[in-house]
Amino acid sequence: GAVVSQHPSRVICKSGTSVKIECRSLDFQATTMFWYRQFPKKSLMLMATSNEGSKATYEQGVEKDKFLINHASLTLSTLTVTSAHPEDSSFYICSARGTSGTYEQYFGPGTRLTVT
Amino acid sequence: AQSVTQPDIHITVSEGASLELRCNYSYGATPYLFWYVQSPGQGLQLLLKYFSGDTLVQGIKGFEAEFKRSQSSFNLRKPSVHWSDAAEYFCAVGAGNQFYFGTGTSLTVIP
Numbered sequence: 346g347a348v349v350s351q352h353p354s355r356v357i358c359k360s361g362t363s364v365k366i367e368c369r370s371l372d373f374q375a376t377t378m379f380w381y382r383q384f385p386k387k388s389l390m391l392m393a394t395s396n397e398g399s400k401a402t403y404e405q406g407v408e409k410d411k412f413l414i415n416h417a418s419l420t421l422s423t424l425t426v427t428s429a430h431p432e433d434s435s436f437y438i439c440s441a442r443g444t445s446g447t448y449e450q451y452f453g454p455g456t457r458l459t460v461t
Numbered sequence: 462a463q464s465v466t467q468p469d470i471h472i473t474v475s476e477g478a479s480l481e482l483r484c485n486y487s488y489g490a491t492p493y494l495f496w497y498v499q500s501p502g503q504g505l506q507l508l509l510k511y512f513s514g515d516t517l518v519q520g521i522k523g524f525e526a527e528f529k530r531s532q533s534s535f536n537l538r539k540p541s542v543h544w545s546d547a548a549e550y551f552c553a554v555g556a557g558n559q560f561y562f563g564t565g566t567s568l569t570v571i572p
Contacts (some may be wrong), residue, residue, distance in 0.1 A: 351504075370486070377558065379559075379560070386567070387565075388551065388562045388564045388565050389551070389562045390564065391506075391559065391560070394558060394559065401494030414488075436497065438504055438505070440560075441470075448493045448558075449493070449495075449510065449555065450555075450560055450562075452497070452504050452505040452507075453504055454503060454504035455502075455503065455504045
């Protein structure tokens with residue numbers, strides 16, 4: 346149980362376009378989902394926390410208008426990178442937390458975004 | 462503020478040798494502690510976790526970790542490393558609504 350999927354696993358887009366990444370909890374309801382960014386050979390950097398039905402909470406330094414997060418249901422959160430630029434190229438990982446209250450997060454397999 | 466420190470950026474061990482990866486945390490209360498492993502280009506796989514109770518926890522793939530409150534540590538160990546253990550290892554603390562990750566330790570296994 347506790348499986349989180351991400352789609353797509355890899356995406357290449359042109360500079361100036363937008364790309365959407367989906368994060369789904371497949372076998373549990375996720376009241377809270379998290380989006381992380383990971384640079385090569387670096388740790389995970391929390392970008393934002395989203396709760397179902399409410400606005401996401403962004404970490405300091407993360408542009409809200411550039412990284413749009415929607416958590417419309419208990420099993421789906423989306424991250425849209427708007428007007429992507431090459432510096433947005435990165436590995437994006439989502440995680441989901443259920444209702445058990447143990448702070449455990451279940452991680453998706455990640456999405457490799459390359460902006461050309 | 463909460464923080465997680467993994468002092469060793471890179472460790473190299475011989476196959477069959479024992480392994481210990483260090484993790485220290487800073488948090489005012491008893492934290493929830495996790496170790497994850499990440500292979501190149503992959504997501505994070507949970508190795509083990511500590512919430513409460515026995516301070517020595519067993520995980521998958523033969524890994525174990527010991528929570529030492531007095532040292533604010535949660536070191537990961539494996540008695541005999543396999544070549545397939547080569548990967549990046551992350552220690553994490555669950556506190557409040559968030560996870561705090563260490564900077565990771567890259568493990569190389571030599572034959």
